[in-house]
Amino acid sequence: MKRFIGFVKKEFYHIFRDRRSLFILFGMPIAQIMLFGFAITNEINNVDIAVLDHSKDATTQEIINKISASKYFSIQQFIERETDIESVFKKGKVKAVLNFEKEFSKKLIKENTATIQIITDATDPNTANTISNFVNSILRNYQQELNKDIKITYQIVPQTRMIYNPELKSVFMFVPGVMTIILMLVSAMMTSISITREKEMGTMEILLVSPLKPFQVIIGKVVPYIFLSVINAIVIIVLSVFVLKMPVQGSLILLGLESVLFIINALSLGILISTISKTQQTAMMISLMGLMLPVIILSGFIFPISSMPLPLQVISNIIPAKWFIIILKGIMLKGVGISFIWKETLILVAMTLFFMGLSVKKYKIRLE
């Protein structure tokens, strides 16, 4: 045991004396959370729009007022001619143009129907979509106000309620993903690099010739990273709760335990990578290409898995991050307990055991 403590102590010297790894360890989580929290967002706020009002009557004025009163839009300019539409878009000043047809009120009253054209700049399809949805919903509200005195016998009123993330804050979507990426990166990449470094420097041989058993060497290398990853997870959760106002609805203890499980999963992947790579550079490339990309693309972090082609959906099942993100969202946003996420947990446990078994086998082969 004393030998082991000495070993772990040495490992901490390595980490704390290497500024770069220290920066990756602690700088990156903070930077990423802040970036995803504030800079990268799907929400729309004060989007500049232009209005082309051909009728200029009471109804259109009311609608325009409603739209400009909402926090989502600010009316940047009024234009007079159809030909101006393209030029305002080209100047890039507005994201959308509302085009009211001639004699809007009159038509609405006489023919019961009038048209507004919503033209959006779809170079950014997500924003365009969101804008048109928001305008639609404002219009629907307005219409209901108009009709409230009229009794229609049969009416289907769809009531949409967004639950778990009612304000549709994209931060809530990103935090679980960012946490997953950071834990994966820190745990898997840093351990695989630190183990391959011993190989590269020739110290691994010396360690194997010493009375330390191979598994003690590996555990000794991994323990500091478990410790640091747990600190990282805490930093991320604290930042998300207090800075990004992300709720944790479920049990903190469960959240902690699941995080430790995922950290161990990532560490065993890191060990596996170190058994197949000879140099630190290889280990880094494998970690980045083999872990980061799948985590970002296939885990459901940014792109919803349900809208992927079937083969990719199948592949996404072998990405541990996918399951961890489901668990995180479950605990943090829905506040569910273990009875709702035991399946995902079990999958992570199985994957961890599989990676460990495989590394032990590979490690032995390498020693032959």
Next chain:
Amino acid sequence: MSTENVIEAKNLTKKFGDFTAVNKITFNVKQGEIFGFLGANGAGKTTAIKMLIGISSPTSGDANVAGFDIYKNAEYIKKNIGYMSQKFALYDDLTVKENITFYGGIYGLSRKRIKEKRCQLVEELGLQEVTNELVSSLPLGWKQKLAFSVTLLHDPKIIFLDEPTGGVDPITRRQFWEMIYKTANKGTTVFVTTHYMDEAEYCDRVSIMVNGKIEALNTPKELKEQYKVDSMNDVFLKLARG
């Protein structure tokens, strides 16, 4: 020099697939002896050493190291041997003191014993000024001496040196061999591989490996007489050319 054998290898063989890296080597090393293990690159020296120190298991054959069987008691062997590779294997980002403490620690030395050893070692090597400096700042020759001393921390019966003098200047090499002599005089067996034929002359006995086999094994003096040449260099060239 006693007559007790501390290494006994019999028909030791290692195959990688179809390739036989070490082919039925048989030899004994006596206690306190400086045993030179010579051979060209790829002759199988490193593979043979790895089997003796227990990080590679033989395909066939038997061996005893420090009185223990390499198959059954590899763990005991590890406690009784030291190993220094050509990379010197110190941690560059640790200080001299931390390196000594770490290596003493993994061999299970008590804190007090490590401290004693460290003070003694630092004084012998004249490293007082740099004990708290990172190893990366030391010149190569110092690193080599430090690595050698670290190998001896746990008072092993046998030390295995795999090309310990690679890349250092002749004066440092000379000094290094003086350290080897001192160690052997205290009764520690030294098993050393080298490329330098002048170093072979310093050994009590040398074996020369060619293509996985031991082609010659004797004292340097008798080998020179046997092959009727003046230096170990010529003995080696004669053997290696076949």
